Amino acid sequence: MPKLVDHEERRAHIIDALLRSAANSGLHSVTMRSVAIEAGVSVRLVQYYFDTKEQLLLAAMTRLTARMGERVQRRVRASGATDPRGIIEAVLLEAVPTDEESRAFHLIHTEYAVLSVTDPALGGPRFLAAPNEMEAFLTAQLTAAQQTGTADPQLDPRQEAVVVLAVSAGLGLSVLLGQRTAEAATTVLRYHLGRLFPG
Structure with a gap:
């Protein structure tokens, strides 16, 4: 049986990755790719939860x-x-x-x-x-x-x-x-x- 995905937990994981990245290198340098790398997920997955960088920032x-x-x-x-x-x-x-x-x-x-x-x-x-x-x-x-x-x-x-x-x-x-x-x-x-x- 496939494992159920906790979407809220995954969203929170991506958001926390953005916050860590921004704390280390500044918000201006954050990209969807840098967040994906920090979160250990694909850019596609970040875009699945957040259509735009603005949505992710909000x-x-x-x-x-x-x-x-x-x-x-x-x-x-x-x-x-x-x-x-x-x-x-x-x-x-x-x-x-x-x-x-x-x-x-x-x-x-x-x-x-x-x-x-x-x-x-x-x-x-x-x-x-x-x-x-x-x-x-x-x-x-x-x-x-x-x-x-x-x-x-x-x-x-x-x-x-x-x-x-x-x-x-x-x-x-x-x-x-x-x-x-x-x-x-x-x-x-x-x-x-x-x-x-x-x-």
């Missing part, structure tokens, strides 16, 4: 974003934080590349963002969904902190959510570039949070 970003969400949730749980400041700090610290997985996430995500600027097939609402959700989440946390008196009541929660996300993304990039260490980036993030939560 699937990879969806998987990468889901993994990042899982890492954020694990960090929040591990921190034991139940207050808005602790939760926000745990979320933002995940934006600092501190290991191979988080480094790969930031590298690939940054490259993808740049590619999506010039390739409409890669951009649009799908790419912005996760950042918009995170912005809304941080806005809600800052609003809750104001209601409990732990955050500056004069702040505009929505604007501050935009600022902290921009700060964390910029710090993550500076770590990737070697401009500063992960420890230095963490210090900057905590310094900024101290201004939002003066108590």
Whole structure:
């Protein structure tokens, strides 16, 4: 009796091969052939699951974003934080590349963002969904902190959510570039949070 093929598992295997390849040599150098070689399968099989490179890239970003969400949730749980400041700090610290997985996430995500600027097939609402959700989440946390008196009541929660996300993304990039260490980036993030939560 022939072995049944788990199509979702095979798709995931191909996507993971793309992510490994992109983490090692950059997203710009990824081709259907390089993904096939990394996955140990034929180009035809990659094309069976993904008609175009764009489809493969979109699937990879969806998987990468889901993994990042899982890492954020694990960090929040591990921190034991139940207050808005602790939760926000745990979320933002995940934006600092501190290991191979988080480094790969930031590298690939940054490259993808740049590619999506010039390739409409890669951009649009799908790419912005996760950042918009995170912005809304941080806005809600800052609003809750104001209601409990732990955050500056004069702040505009929505604007501050935009600022902290921009700060964390910029710090993550500076770590990737070697401009500063992960420890230095963490210090900057905590310094900024101290201004939002003066108590």
